[in-house]
Amino acid sequence: MSTGQQGIVLEQTQVKTKNEHSLFRKLIRNRFAAFGLFVILLLILTAIFAPVIATYPPNKMNVTKSLLGIGVEGHILGTDNYGRDIFSRLVYGARISMLVGIGAVLFGAVVGTLLGVISGYFGGKWDSIIMRFMDGLSAFPFILLAITLMSVLGQGLVNVIIAIGVGNIPGFARVVRGQVLSVKHSEYIEVTRSLGAKHSRIIFHHVLPNSFAPLIVYATMSIAGAIISEASLSFLGLGVQPPTASWGSMLQDGKDFLVLNPHMATIPGLAILITVVGINLFGDGLRDALDPKMKA
């Protein structure tokens, strides 16, 4: 590498680092986005350190201590109808929410991006076939598609990720297709093509990096939807396998004890609400920082 080239690389790295710093600064300055980031970090740390934070094994039953109130006998948030510690189940439930939230969105993003790129870049009949299929997939209400898939696939964490991930595919495909269409006739792409670059190089080195900002904003927003969908499926008894702690299944258990122990249903619902509000706030902040044009 010549000195000139090294200089350009160094300059690009400095610009990149500066941009990253400026993005982070913009996010931190936005109080709402900072709160959202705090909620997300708290959730991630809770999910990772669940075994350390939880005060009891989450699935350990003790019927002699069922339906204890908040703070009674060392149970921070009381116990459920099987005598399981609600705080510990809440902490482990964060793991399921994060796994499904990130896993389902990743699944939808990978498949959707691939389809969006093929559709937008190659166009023609590929575009028509893929986008018609996406139209068909979008004709199902999101949760209904997940319910139908779960009724066929059966309960389980991986199946939940797939069922929710499939519903995420059309959104990602549309976002990426739109971005590809907007850049594919740009001069720099034409120049790269005329220099003999292969399609794969053009797509991965030039087209996709330009789709990154809207993609990351859309992915962040989708995580909130995926977390609510997982909770909905578990609430309906179609999510993760019992007795695995999930916020949705905790709500389902609590529904039958509203009179005796209302906090059994209140606490997991609040956890879902705060998490989703946090992710939405962070997503809004990220959108404003990365791409102000997308602001609604």
Add this chain to the structure above:
Amino acid sequence: MGKYIVGRILNMIPTLLIVAIIVFLITRLLPGNPAAVMLGPQASAADIKALTEELGLNQPLYIQFVDYIGNLLQGDLGNSLTYNKPVIDLILERFPNTVILAVCALIISIVIGVPAGIIAARKQNSIFDYLFTTFSLIGVSMPIFWLGIMLVLFFSVNLGWFPATGMGSMEAGAGDFFSHLILPSIALATIPTAQFARITRSSMLEVISQDYVKTARSKGLSEFIVICKHAFKNALTPLLTVLGLQVSSMLGGAVLTETIFSWPGIGLLIIDAIGKRDFVVVQNMVIFIALIYVVVNLVVDILYKVVNPRIKYSSNKGGS
């Protein structure tokens, strides 16, 4: 306009065909013989064989698909094994109940969401606007099944104002009917209300800063006329888009709301059918809901054209 409507209807056909293909493929994903799954572990081999033949599952996949599409086109949605009646009868029995719930929720969301959005836009950066932004964010983030439970806890269990579950009948009096309708409608209306409010605020903000609104004001028109007659009319187009999307969200949300409040609509029917492994009902109900969604979006597109005649129909709508 006629050409536009015909074009949009023709455009619906491939989408509906793909919907049918997707549902067909999903039900064929079922591991093992669907007939055995439907009958459960106690079923005899003879019963499984009989049901396999009745459902045509012994035929090659492509014949099954052709039969399935043929039946759909004739409006034959098959028979429910657990309810012992044609699926179409179940739909006709349950769908009006879902419509009652959805329409009531839609009315609540428009009546509250749209004026709140207009006021927030008019009073931008005021305390009302900040409160509005906070509540609308909580509204769009709300897990409606949890809200439903909280409404039951507060208004039924604690205050005893409204019944917790079930659907009242007009025969028992209008009071009985509406008292059963209020809580599920509020639960179902929460997300759409927040969405309508947010989109009204943002589109009104865009419109009220434009020159023609300033001109209307400078002509001495009252603020009410300026907002309602001039600004709101032009802010209506994005609202219609959200309306179409909210119908889909409501049909999905109805599954959860109806389950919590034991409201006898199509959502509860789907969950019951899944529990009873009645896949004929599940498969056809899902197609029915997708059809409703596509038709509602067609109506919204036509309304779009009515509101904004500059919109042109393009046959090459490759998606976005």
